[in-house]
Amino acid sequence: MSDLTKLTIVQAHEGLKKKEFTSVDLTKAYLENIKKFDKEINAFLFVDEKGALEQAKVADVKIKSENFGMLCGIPCAIKDNILVENLKCTAASKMLENYVATYDATVVKRLKDKGAVILGKTNLDEFAFGSSCENSAFGPTKNPHDKTRVAGGSSGGSAAAVAANMACYALGSDTGCSIRLPASFCGIVGLKTTYGAVSRYGLIASASSIDQIGPLAKNAEDAEIILEVISGKDNMDATSADFVYKEGKVNIKGLKIGLPKEYFGAGLDKDVEKVIRAAIKKFQDQGAEVIEIGMPSFEFALACYYIIQPAEASANLARFDGIKYGLSVAGEDLLDVYLKSKGHGFGPETKRRIMIGTYTLSSGYYDSYYKKAQEVREMVKQDFKKAFEKVNIIMGPVVPYPAFKIGEKFDDPLSMYLADINTVPVNLAGVPGLSLPVGKIGKLPVGLQIIGNHFQENKILSVATQWF
Amino acid sequence: MISKEEVEHIAKLARLELTSEEVKKMQKDLSEILDYFNLLKKAPKIKIRSTKSEIRNLRKDEVIPSYDIKDKLIAAAPDKKDGYIKVKAIL
Numbered sequence: 001m002s003d004l005t006k007l008t009i010v011q012a013h014e015g016l017k018k019k020e021f022t023s024v025d026l027t028k029a030y031l032e033n034i035k036k037f038d039k040e041i042n043a044f045l046f047v048d049e050k051g052a053l054e055q056a057k058v059a060d061v062k063i064k065s066e067n068f069g070m071l072c073g074i075p076c077a078i079k080d081n082i083l084v085e086n087l088k089c090t091a092a093s094k095m096l097e098n099y100v101a102t103y104d105a106t107v108v109k110r111l112k113d114k115g116a117v118i119l120g121k122t123n124l125d126e127f128a129f130g131s132s133c134e135n136s137a138f139g140p141t142k143n144p145h146d147k148t149r150v151a152g153g154s155s156g157g158s159a160a161a162v163a164a165n166m167a168c169y170a171l172g173s174d175t176g177c178s179i180r181l182p183a184s185f186c187g188i189v190g191l192k193t194t195y196g197a198v199s200r201y202g203l204i205a206s207a208s209s210i211d212q213i214g215p216l217a218k219n220a221e222d223a224e225i226i227l228e229v230i231s232g233k234d235n236m237d238a239t240s241a242d243f244v245y246k247e248g249k250v251n252i253k254g255l256k257i258g259l260p261k262e263y264f265g266a267g268l269d270k271d272v273e274k275v276i277r278a279a280i281k282k283f284q285d286q287g288a289e290v291i292e293i294g295m296p297s298f299e300f301a302l303a304c305y306y307i308i309q310p311a312e313a314s315a316n317l318a319r320f321d322g323i324k325y326g327l328s329v330a331g332e333d334l335l336d337v338y339l340k341s342k343g344h345g346f347g348p349e350t351k352r353r354i355m356i357g358t359y360t361l362s363s364g365y366y367d368s369y370y371k372k373a374q375e376v377r378e379m380v381k382q383d384f385k386k387a388f389e390k391v392n393i394i395m396g397p398v399v400p401y402p403a404f405k406i407g408e409k410f411d412d413p414l415s416m417y418l419a420d421i422n423t424v425p426v427n428l429a430g431v432p433g434l435s436l437p438v439g440k441i442g443k444l445p446v447g448l449q450i451i452g453n454h455f456q457e458n459k460i461l462s463v464a465t466q467w468f
Numbered sequence: 469m470i471s472k473e474e475v476e477h478i479a480k481l482a483r484l485e486l487t488s489e490e491v492k493k494m495q496k497d498l499s500e501i502l503d504y505f506n507l508l509k510k511a512p513k514i515k516i517r518s519t520k521s522e523i524r525n526l527r528k529d530e531v532i533p534s535y536d537i538k539d540k541l542i543a544a545a546p547d548k549k550d551g552y553i554k555v556k557a558i559l
Contacts, residue, residue, distance in 0.1 A: 102540040235532050300511045303504055314482060321483070323555055328546035334556040335483070343485025351484060352497055355475070358482040359498065360505075372508045378516045414500050 023073030072115030095345030105202020122157030152182030184447025195430030196241035199234030248458035253287030263396030279438035314357025
């Protein structure tokens, strides 16, 4: 039998259908890889070997009946800020080190309903705050292509697990870069979905006006299969939209591709630029028209994001008070319990975000920070609106450089934040964006960012599948 | 540079205990980050309109049954008694 863990969802599904192997065979092959590689890579925070094999057996029964969907029996990994009932959910924080999820997130429930096999929970920056996965309280995830480098964050564990064949696909969440950036660094496909396209019920909240769950997969075709299952209206999430995913074939001939000139400025690594321009040239060769566009708000988008995100996060994290669940440190009075539990439970970056958020929301500063940021956010939305009147799709680099060294940016928060410069505008506008692996610099993968208008995931995915 | 007192004041508002080393590092980090935010002073003024897509999400005023996970939620609390979550006396 060839290496089962190299198969895509589509290929694995075919194999299951033809009875070449079973879901238990697949699951065992992945568990084997996790045992072999994950000591070094650290993509998983928790591996549910027993549960996965049980799910695989159930899937095999369903497969025998020959009435089964694409995801049935296919092993996946779930970012550890998404709840899976009865499994620990830590958000890579000491605060939730022993917390066991009391229910399934809607996305997990939808996967389970389709017969998915959940291998385990993957590493992330604590509470998804970060771009390198180094902010995990349980150690960084290493990049499978070069273990001295970061996997990217915050969904670094999910990206590394898929890249190193330790899961067929994974779920992640993207607030500012967190699916696309690690997908780009690890050389896989990652899709940040439209705000509202996928329910966030059961996702540990980072910034509620921007958080979105999405797939990380070996290719765009697989990402599409996952999106179809996890997307759509959910009564448990008032922000979820009446969205039914429909495949849509885009003709590359005549496609208008917008290149924001802000994406190709001084900060862009020359080698990354070469890879990105060569990738776009391939669409031009198929008859696409490339149009340079201006997105003046992009200059301000990162500052805007790093006001809005910590502001919302500081409010969301107020729930971790040592009373309801999670870490509780004894204190003399109630205030003391709050202070000590938060002081001991949260790591450095989480504390920084709480402090930034509390500062910008505090009396006297609100207008000059939070209100100003909301204005800039409106500017970003307007820029995208105007751009999509002229072009069908927008492209550029996901990150201005390839994966950096572990430790390189760790002590310099601002330089870490700057890694998100090309990805945050997409979140602020709520539009979907995908990272497509289009080349390498040495061993290090480079991702092309493909951005569409609201709820046009089908367009993005169709374009991505036509890149050769 | 943002002062030690200011960091301590914000930390207290956030109910966050910081060690003296953490306060020092926070002074430096917050100052750099807040300086970066000054960039926004250059951004043009614009009026915020709430768009149609943002109000779309209001739901009907109706009762939607939710899952009963009360016991599980209480079980997750660090300190509890007789089906109640215990807290320190407030007054």
